Amino acid sequence: MDEVIVRPAREDDVDALYRLGLAAIEHSAAGHYDERQRAAWAGRRTVEGHVRMIRETTTFVAVVGGEPAGFASVALRAVGGLQAGEVDQLFVDPRYGGRGVARSLLEAAAEAAAAAGLTELVTHASWRAVPAFEALGYRRVEVETVELDGVPLTRALMRRTIGAR
Numbered sequence: 001m002d003e004v005i006v007r008p009a010r011e012d013d014v015d016a017l018y019r020l021g022l023a024a025i026e027h028s029a030a031g032h033y034d035e036r037q038r039a040a041w042a043g044r045r046t047v048e049g050h051v052r053m054i055r056e057t058t059t060f061v062a063v064v065g066g067e068p069a070g071f072a073s074v075a076l077r078a079v080g081g082l083q084a085g086e087v088d089q090l091f092v093d094p095r096y097g098g099r100g101v102a103r104s105l106l107e108a109a110a111e112a113a114a115a116a117g118l119t120e121l122v123t124h125a126s127w128r129a130v131p132a133f134e135a136l137g138y139r140r141v142e143v144e145t146v147e148l149d150g151v152p153l154t155r156a157l158m159r160r161t162i163g164a165r
Helices: 011-031 035-043 047-056 101-115 130-135
Strands: 004-008 058-064 067-074 086-092 120-125 139-148 151-161
Touching: 004 101, 011 035, 011 047, 011 067, 011 086, 035 139, 035 151, 058 101, 067 101, 086 101, 086 130, 101 120, 101 130, 120 130, 130 139, 130 151
Parallel strands: 086 120
Antiparallel strands: 004 058, 058 067, 067 086, 120 151, 139 151
């Protein structure tokens, strides 16, 4: 497999990241959430939301063979409804699952957070993403249930201590 290269997201990545997120919800999350749950989750995603994510958080794109293979965002300061140190997005193109893309993205997010002086990361991980977060030292704190357009969706609140530089 080609090398995974992580770089900062740019606004011209928006359409590709939007499509990638939808594909990950539809295909990768299928073993963890039913069709109704995936539709409610996907229905919350918008191109405008991805623009806001890139502008307001530190967002990384993993590139494999010249194309986006995944992305992750971390808030280095409180912004919108996010707290400082919150990993808000982690999506991997289903074609690149299991190849280290999530690990590379989460390591980049942790390095950026540590460089910003943060000592803890937090996320609300889908069941599909929990193993990737656990592999990098996140621990499950509790199971959460959120409602998306009246459809309940469970996920895990997770935390990880990091070293500030």
